[in-house]
Amino acid sequence: MATMPVTNGVSAHRDEADQLPKVPIHSERQMRVICIGAGASGLAFAYKLQRSFDNFSLSIYEKNLDISGTWYENRYPGCACDVAAHNYTYSFEPKPDWSSVYAGSEEIFGYFRDFANKYGLRKYIKTRHEVVGARWDPQTDQWHVQVKDHASGSVYEDFCHILVNAGGILNNWKWPDIKNLDLFKGPKLHSAAWDPSIDLDGKTVGLIGNGSSGIQLLPEILPRVKSLTNFIRTATWVAPPLRGIEQHKYTEQELSDFANKPGLLLEHRKKYQTSTSGVFNLFIKGSETQKLVRDTMEKHMKAQLQDPDLESKLIPNWSVGCRRLTPGIKYLESIKKDKVNLVISSVTEFTPTGCKCANGNEYNFDVLVCATGFDVSFRPRFPLLGRDGKNLQDIWQKESKGYMGVGAPDMPNYFVMLGPNCPIGNGPIMAAIEAQADYILKWCDRWQTENIRSFTPKWEAVEDFVAHSDRFMQSTVWTENCSSWYKGNSVTGRVSALWPGSTLHYLETLAQPRADDYDVVYKGNRFNYLGNGFSQTETDLTSDWAYYIREKDDSEYLSKKKQRQILTKSGSKSGSAFKVI
Structure with missing residues (x-):
């Protein structure tokens, strides 16, 4: 066989991969995708993949009995989203019949169930199937994925070209890491694994936690307990x-208007979304918004408590927003009731009848309720072996250093939705999920229409992104002296959960993937995707072969500024310029 000259020590043998393709430019090859999780992120990805792509197969593995992720798992009394329901939908899929401003978990579960059914997404989903391992094979450029069938207990292997981890961040619940938990003889409940068969009526209850779940739980169970x-x-x-987004049960007239008056629901949704997007300035240290909100919230808490001793114990000395904000409907009123005992002290160990605390006291109760949160380390819950066999569990053992909330170093053709430093607490989260799905699919399109073997975020890009994020975080309240899951449930740790900017900032960032931040490996000659010299247009006899001939220039603008102005309808609203801190 004839050979080409050797260049830079590399033989230029023309193997089969370098033969001139016999297909037009951008011809699609079969693409196998595996998605882990069928919650809000996984369903958004499946919908968008199905809408825009052909010649693909998709398998979504969901460990639970049904879809919807955290909204399937969290069924505790009072469980609701702390975001207004009309904000907690996909941008293109409104729900005119939400019962109230802040919807309960059952209603939110129904939204995602109906969404999956409406768009035929269940054909991709295998429930009670859990991914327990994955390994990148550089010889085949594929992920080998180990899947456990919970019905049979067996483990089998699947493979894919693109692996998407949409397992979520707030659904890996855990018992508190407190000594002698098993010693406690009474029933134990966790907010994320609620057992409704456990009777609370007339019981003495110990509730650990005052985060989102604890604040919602206490007022709901209080009337039942002793x-x-x-x-x-x-x-x-x-x-x-937030002002204008108070809890409110929609009237029959409002629901009828949302369903039947054109444009009314859209206006309502945009109003709520604008309010949520506008909250970001709150998180900037020393901002006027921070000062105003802190003053307002302090007055609100004092008005509810009306007890100097409780005020001194419950009003923090750190800034509003250092921990995730939670609307505390009825919580402050409830803790003042005679049958509530508030203990501001860490539980140090459990006893057969209750617990001991760091204050030296022992407390007895019949039932233990833990509203103690989740594992938010971002480490995969299974061995994920990427380039050169490196395990992402090990890479992220101490710090979760990712790329733009979607990528991980040394993990080819792998994406994580709501990964490290994504905007999960910065503003509207559903918009960010959609932006991530769009970003991932732009890379999927490149893989399918070019002769790419793999694409992997460069370590250099990851380190630069982390360094930028850390510098930015110093200007925010998130680095203050409060314990938060934003910092891995620590006080002084790195802010690994949040994006260095607003949600709208994130949407602009992800709009155009930065290919130079990736190591892209091609199969053979990188220009083989050019094919046989014919265009895709010439293969479609129903298309306009002179599509570029027109009477005026209606092409898209090429600068980011012009594109953004058209997309956001700049100039359509009155208002002063945003003040950059």
């Missing part, structure tokens, strides 16, 4: 709803 002791380690800001 007494309740709420153990909290630190004070927290208990927020009134």
Whole structure:
């Protein structure tokens, strides 16, 4: 066989991969995709993949009995989203019949169930199937994925070209890491694994936690119990709803208007979304918004508590927003009731009848309720072996250093939705999920229409992104002296959960993938995708072969500024310029 000259020590043998293709430019090859999780992120990805792509196969593995992720798992009394329901939908899929401003978990579960059914997404989903391992094979440029069938207990292997981890961040619940938990003889409940068969009526209850779940739980179970002791380690800001987004049950007339008056629901949704997007300035240290909101919330808490001793214990000395804001509907009123005992002290160990605390006291109760949160380390829950066999569990053992909230170093053709430093607490989260799905699919399109073997975020790009994020975080309240899952449930750790900017900032960032931040490996000659010299247009006899001939220039603008102005309808609203801090 004839050979080409050797260049830079590399033989230029023309193997089969370098033969001139016999297909037009951008011809699609079969693409196999595996998605882990069928919650809000996984369903958004499946919908968008199905809408825009052909010649693909998709398998979504969901460990639970049904879809919807955290909204399937969290069924505790009072469980609701702390975001207004009309904000907690896909941008293109409104729900005119939400029962109230802040919807309960059952209603939110129904939204995602109906979404999956409407668009035929269940054909991709295998419930009670859990991914327990994955390994990148550089010889075949594929992920080998180990899947456990919970019905049979067997483990089998699947493979894909693109692996998407949409397992979520707030659904890997855990018991508190407190000594002698098993010693406690009474029933134990966790907010994320609620057992409704456990009777609380007339019981004495110990409730650990005053985060989102604890704040929602306490007022709901209080009427049923004999007494309740709420153990909290630190004070927290208990927020009134944002102005204009107070809790409210929609009337029949409002629901009818949303369904039948054109444009009314869209206007309502945009109003709520604008309010949520506008909150970001709150998180900037020393901003006027921070000062105003802190003053408002302090007055709100004092008005509810009306007890100097409780005020001194429950109103934090750190800024509003250092921990995730939670609308505290009825919580402050409830903790003042006679049958509530508030203990501001860490639980140090459990006893057969209750617990001991760092304050030296022992407390007894019949039922233990833990509202103690989730594992938010971002480490995969299974061995994920990428380039050169490196395990992402090990890479992220101490710090989760990712790329733009979607990528991970040394993990080819792999994406994580709501990964490290994504905007999960910065503003509208559903918009960010959609932006991530769009970003991933732009890379899927490149893989399918070019002769790419793999694409992997460069370590250099990851380190630069992390360094930028860390510098930015110093200007925010998130680095203050409060314990937060934003910092891996620590006080002084790195802010690994949040994006260095607003949600709208994130949407602009992800709009155009930066290919130079990736190591892209091609199969043979990188220009083989050019094919046989013919265009895709010439293969479609129903298309206009002179599509570029027109009477005026209606082409898209090429600068980011012009594109953004058209997309956001710049100039359509009155208002002063945003003040950059």
